[in-house]
Amino acid sequence: MSQYLKRRFLDQIAVMFGREAKKPSAISEPAQKIHFYKRGNRDLIAEKLHARAHAVHSNKWRNRRWTVLLVVNLFFTLSFWLDIQILEGALTASRFIGFHLIDLNSALQVMLAHKHIIVNLVIGTGTVLVLWILLGGRTFCSWVCPYHLLAEWAEKIHLWLVKKKLVTDQAIDRRLRTLSWIVFAVLALATGYTVFEAISPTGIVSRALIYGPGLALLWVLALLVFEVFFSRRAWCRYACPIGLTYGVVGILSPLRIKYTLDSCFHEGDCRKVCLVPHVLDTVIKGRAVDTEVPIGPDCTRCGLCVDTCPTGSLKFDVKGFSKLL
């Protein structure tokens, strides 16, 4: 990793905890060259218009992701309904053909509240930790969390209302998520109750899918209403501590989205579809610190930007693997 990327890597960790994305303090020479030639380059503008005219919008990654999300969640449900005992439990904790899998944030809440850790809890948590380090951390959010899918649909309604000028997206301070993570951790430790688990829409929706709906879904509905009429994707963006927990796991992950400066037209379509646009600050004209920049740990690897990018400047990438290919 070059010194520029190293600095951005650390920067992105701070951004994940809520700092605003800033202009880079230093840019590598090859990247500077590209930035320089992009300024007012008529050929580039012509090419941009041409590409625009021929752009075919793809939903490849979104469809794959929705399929995975639905299959995983329905697998839980079917396993119970058909009593095939392959994937038992819910998203908070489960057993896959006998192997314990325990959600990291739920495990953390239980450990802090109960202050006693049994072997199965360690095994399950460790397995899930390794799994999500390999798969990208917040990949959990966009590829598994059932609330994410509901929120995505609510977001479509929100964006339609915005287009009709009926509502406006009210931005909220992103540091709130870090605060909520700390507050819920302290609450678990101090009260001895897993307070966050009582309101976690991930747990509530997951249990509703498996064991049948309950009144707790009203809270999920309230969140969705808030997101539709008031603030776009508010829960996932500004409040959910699960996202931060998996974001931290994502720091270590080799699976990420990689940005290629050379082919980018800096039109910002990717930032418009992104759940966490602060990780895509690098696509803003003049901001990329290197010719190829991996997107930060807060990225959910949902692939919407990959689908949207008309030039293929954003791609899924496994660190160290692309060289082998």
Place this chain on the structure above:
Amino acid sequence: MGSRLPPAPTFQTATASAGHHAGRTAKAPPSRERVQQARRRVLRTILLTGGVMGAALSGYLPLVYAQKKRLRPPGALDEKDFLSSCIKCGQCVQVCPVQAIKLADLVDGFGVGTPYIDAREQACDFSCDAVQCILACPTGSLVYKKPAFLGVRKGAKLAAAPILKAKEKDAEPTLNLGERIGVARLTRPEACLAIQGKGFKGQVRGAAFKGRLRYMDVDRWKPIKVAEHPYDIAECDLCVRECPVKGAISIETVFAPDGSKRKSPVVHEPCVGCGVCEMICPVEPACIVVEAREVWNT
């Protein structure tokens, strides 16, 4: 695209160039609109924080006014520890052969998603033979044996491992259970059929009742609906005959206040609080109920 670039000019060092970049965009103090926008954002942040925290802490309310105690699955830790350790995954629900375990809803506050047993609807009849729910629990909320640092309430500990009537002829007839989850109590003796010397004929809870029970004379491994197993008994002893635990309850001769002799069900120390007696009691409402988390008082 790179190949079509004109020859590159020489560049200054990276940091110097970036410094130039930053200088170009140095801004005047923020406009009034900007300040207002920032203020609104702070207010919205406080609003969302308040909403989320309010919802989270409202979980306390049901605990404060909770009158009805939930009967937890066998092996459950004491309530406070149970709520702190349960990860709300429902694996205990999934392994129960009679589906006695249900998950609590929003009205249980912090208890949302935690397992409980509604004994009148479906009691735990131990037809799994091995307390599978304890085996399934990934966090130690349900345990065969409590860790040393957790105390045992007086009277909660069973004097001996309970003997399952169904397993009596097996090499290992006991159930791996150290503590009771409640104690059965005859709460309405005046309505009890045994005390009145009455018998019972027919389906104990009506044809529509969905509760299931393991009947050894039918199938040891497949619990059937209570409704599919009608009775015809001269003197009601249903709570005793269907109790899965040996020696937990019996019909005894007792003396009424007026000195007359009567038969009455009497609960004994081996009672684990499974609730089968409550489920099988043919009187509405049941004469005998399990008092959740109750201990044995001698």
